[in-house]
């Protein structure tokens with residue numbers, strides 16, 4: 185059974201968002217990409233994980249990074265915001281080389297980023313309220329009433345009832361924890377939001393709740409998003425660009441690690457067979473490789 189490709193109403197909402205941003209915010213006429221990775225390589229203990237990856241993410245774009253487990257998606261995403269330092273190459277955020285920023289500038293830059301970690305990464309000893317309020321208390325001077333209003337509104341937006349605020353992360357289901365992570369990442373209205381496997385481990389309905397949250401965030405304000413996922417439904421529904429990454433270890437040194445870079449509608453027609461197989465969930469030649477390695 186094939187999944188429906190992104191419904192046309194999403195495209196319309198994106199168009200109207202772009203138009204309204206362009207007319208109301210003179211800064212949005214800034215054509216420079218928000219994030220720029222130039223020839224970025226990352227090695228761990230001498231093993232090449234990313235090799236000479238070049239990527240520009242325009243403002244307002246929703247980019248999905250897909251690819252099999254272990255191919256370097258999370259490493260790439262962390263590199264884009266300076267959590268992993270490239271072995272060579274450079275990353276610019278809004279034109280600034282992350283590695284050259286001093287502490288104050290780095291703190292200010294971090295405020296402009298929201299990161300939704302794969303395991304939600306909530307503070308276990310804090311209540312849900314304290315978790316979501318944390319970035320506000322760190323970065324804003326607000327009264328307790330203002331914090332409360334803001335936090336409760338965010339929890340409502342991600343579909344969590346008021347009583348959840350008093351609970352601790354251990355008392356919530358995985359899907360609820362993910363939504364708390366989302367509320368916390370979005371509370372400062374970051375310019376760039378990074379989601380690491382936001383729907384992994386969730387049932388299809390809860391996954392779609394998360395997809396809708398990603399879409400509605402974008403309708404509310406001109407956010408740029410990077411979503412690491414192997415959920416093709418998420419990639420098709422929310423992304424306007426998909427990048428498929430391939431494990432460095434299974435490529436020749438002259439081959440690009442980016443197998444596909446284009447709109448989700450083109451995935452099925454990708455030239456590279458490995459892309460078509462991945463999006464259809466077919467083992468293809470990977471199965472032969474695995475069988476061959478078992479027989480070795």
Ligand SMILES: Nc1ncnc2c1ncn2[C@@H]1O[C@H](COP(=O)(O)OP(=O)(O)O)[C@@H](O)[C@H]1O
Pocket residue numbers: 228229233251252253254255256257258259260
């Ligand atoms: N901090 C680290 N130290 C050493 N190896 C790492 C580190 N982070 C990731 N790796 C390795 O890099 C590869 C890519 O990891 P990752 O980006 O997490 O993959 P995925 O595409 O599943 O997100 C894996 O082989 C992983 O073991």
Ligand SMILES: [Mg+2]
Pocket residue numbers: 257258259380412
């Ligand atoms: Mg990962």
